[in-house]
Structures are given as structure tokens and as C-alpha cells.
Amino acid sequence: MDTNDYIEFYNELDDEDKLNSHLGIDRRRPYEQTTKKLAQEERSFKHAQDDSGDSFKFSYKAARFEEWWLLDSLGAFYEHKWISDVLRKVKGGKEASVYQCQPGAEVDAPLLAAKIYRPRMLRNLKNDGEYRIGRVDLDQDGGALWKARDINAIAKRTSYGEEVRHQSWIAYEFVTMEKLYHAGADVPRPYAKEKNAILMEFVGDAGTAAPPLSHISLERDEAKQLFERIIRNIDIMLANDRIHGDLSAYNILYWEGEIKLIDFPQVVLPEANPSSWRIFQRDVVRVCQYFSAQGVSCNEKKLAADLWVSHGHKIFKEVEPKYLDPEKPEDRRAWEKQE
Ligand SMILES: Nc1ncnc2c1ncn2[C@@H]1O[C@H](COP(=O)(O)OP(=O)(O)OP(=O)(O)O)[C@@H](O)[C@H]1O
Ligand SMILES: [Mg+2]
Numbered sequence: 001m002d003t004n005d006y007i008e009f010y011n012e013l014d015d016e017d018k019l020n021s022h023l024g025i026d027r028r029r030p031y032e033q034t035t036k037k038l039a040q041e042e043r044s045f046k047h048a049q050d051d052s053g054d055s056f057k058f059s060y061k062a063a064r065f066e067e068w069w070l071l072d073s074l075g076a077f078y079e080h081k082w083i084s085d086v087l088r089k090v091k092g093g094k095e096a097s098v099y100q101c102q103p104g105a106e107v108d109a110p111l112l113a114a115k116i117y118r119p120r121m122l123r124n125l126k127n128d129g130e131y132r133i134g135r136v137d138l139d140q141d142g143g144a145l146w147k148a149r150d151i152n153a154i155a156k157r158t159s160y161g162e163e164v165r166h167q168s169w170i171a172y173e174f175v176t177m178e179k180l181y182h183a184g185a186d187v188p189r190p191y192a193k194e195k196n197a198i199l200m201e202f203v204g205d206a207g208t209a210a211p212p213l214s215h216i217s218l219e220r221d222e223a224k225q226l227f228e229r230i231i232r233n234i235d236i237m238l239a240n241d242r243i244h245g246d247l248s249a250y251n252i253l254y255w256e257g258e259i260k261l262i263d264f265p266q267v268v269l270p271e272a273n274p275s276s277w278r279i280f281q282r283d284v285v286r287v288c289q290y291f292s293a294q295g296v297s298c299n300e301k302k303l304a305a306d307l308w309v310s311h312g313h314k315i316f317k318e319v320e321p322k323y324l325d326p327e328k329p330e331d332r333r334a335w336e337k338q339e
Helices: 003-012 016-022 031-051 064-079 128-132 148-156 159-182 220-239 276-293 300-310 329-338
Strands: 083-092 096-103 112-117 190-194 197-201 252-255 258-261
Touching: 064 083, 064 096, 064 112, 064 190, 064 197, 083 112, 112 159, 128 159, 148 159, 159 190, 159 197, 220 258, 220 276, 220 300, 276 300
Parallel strands: none
Antiparallel strands: 083 096, 096 112, 112 197, 190 197, 252 258
16 A cells, blocks of 8 residues: 555544544454554654654654555655645534644735645545536646646546646636735735645634635624725636635635635636636525625625626626437427538
């Protein structure tokens, strides 16, 4: 078993029961047999680590497999002195887990957040097809993919292609954050990206991570102010040809009266995606739903339309792709006409 197996392994293993069943180990069998096997594997992995010289150790008490996963995902950040320690897990999610990190010598920030994606095989890809339409896939470094080999592999959904697609998904999150951060949007400052992880400004302080807005009740005046701030951010995104695609009170962090928008891998390009107007409206509606519960009234449809049109986009009816059935006479006629 190599490190990658462990990474995949780890993600399925959140409790001892699953651990045992995954290993095919009968829980009635002596526990030492399990631990002995694991200890052997751990020793050989640690040995490989020590051979690489300066080993990365951290204060966060990770579970066994999680530790390997962290070493694999964050090792390069450590080597480049972007981080010096992993302090704690902030949140384990369906798509990714987020850890609070101590910055290394190369970064001047109080704290950092590392978002580590689940390995491709175990991620519940948010039906990414809809979001990928009209997006050029990106390589690990955030540049457009151009090699026919990669493009074909994605189209054919080979295992290699799925890995490239996974990389592109992560790269979109990072390049979008960079773009929006430089455009003055309220997003955590992005610092670095590795194969499986993104390093960014930590929102919160040493003891507390900023909660999402969905967990917060606001006074009406503050709600009004923050609502306007979010509209300003949506406007900046449109000015930069980006739609968040999964915007809601769950993906907006609140800290000391300020907000930060997070979670961008599914970002949509307005001109290129035939569903962009629908996806954009959904973002605006979800934001309005939260704020109307906080006492801020808004006409969500009108707001979405005004923002959309002000950036030169057209409001269009989405055309559902229609598949013709040669067994149906009307479809057959339509098909023959096309011919
Ligand atoms: N920069 C940050 N600073 C502090 N906490 C953060 C930061 N980024 C993310 N988090 C925390 O991690 C959680 C998950 O982050 P994010 O929304 O980007 O991932 P996700 O893939 O959507 O995960 P989930 O499936 O749980 O929503 C956030 O809700 C927030 O609690
Ligand atoms: Mg999220």
C-alpha cells in the first residue's frame, strides 16, 4: 500500500468501525493484529519520510491516516516555508477539509487556512459538468490545458483524465481567488496552491474560526450594510467575468463585522455557459433569502436582472437540450428536416 492508498483510505475512515470493516477485519479478531499490521506500514512510511531529510511534524493530533494525508498534501508548503505547523482542523467537509496553520518564514500573516481536497475518487463532485461548460480546463499551475493528451483524457474520462479534471477544479478555485482578491473583492488572501491544497488567509483568530453567515443573526442595520457589501462583491465578480455558482450564507464567513466570500471551484463564466443566467439568479436569490430573514427586504429577481444587465449580459431563456427519439414520428420528422 502506498501513500495514495492511505489518502483514499483515510477519507472513508472517520471512525473505528469503518476502519475495521474497510480493512476486512472482523472486529472480534484480536485488535493487536490490526495494530501490528498498521504499525508495520506506518514504520515503512515514516522511514521514507525521514529519508527526505527535514521531516515535517505538526502539533495537531491527527488520526493515523489523516496524518499521512496531511504530510502528503501540505509537505510542499512546509518545505517552501509557507507554513511551519498545522494547529487544528477547522472543518471536515464533503469536498474538502480546512486546517488552521501557523505561517512559515515566507509569509507575513497571523494565521493561515489550508483547504485540502479529498482525493478525487472519494469526492462527491458537485455535478461539476454544469459548471465546467465553457471553461477551459486548467493545469496544476493554473495555466490553460493545451496538450491533446490531457484534453482527450478528460473527454474520455480515463482515470488519468479524471485526475486532470480534479486538478483543474482546484486550480479554478485558486486562480479565481487571486483574480478577485486583486480586484478588491472580500475574499481571503490566497497564498499558494499545491496539487491537492490551497493556502490562504485564515479568517478568525487563534481560538475561533469565523462562522459562516448562516450561523449568525444580525441586527437590521448591520444586515443592511453587509447585504450591500455582498452585492458590491457580486458586482466585482461580474466585472471580472465570474459568477460564484454556489453563493449562499454558507459560503460567506463573518468576522468582526466583515465578510469574506469563500469556496470558488465551481465558478462560472457568464458568456460561456448557457446556464449562467440561471446560476447567477440562484446565487442572488439565496443571498436575498438569508437577508430577508434578517429584516432586509429586497426584490431578488429585479436585483439579479439589474446587476446582470448592467454588465452587458442578456437575459435569456435557457434551452433544454432535446434528444430526438427516432421511434416517435414527430421526432423522426424533425430529425429528417435537420438532415
Ligand atoms: N480562509 C478560511 N478561514 C477560516 N475558515 C475557513 C476558511 N476557508 C474555509 N473555512 C472553513 O471551512 C469550511 C469549508 O470551506 P469551503 O466552503 O471552502 O469548503 P467546502 O468544500 O464547501 O466544504 P463543505 O462541503 O463543508 O461546504 C467553511 O465553511 C469554513 O468553516
Ligand atoms: Mg462550502
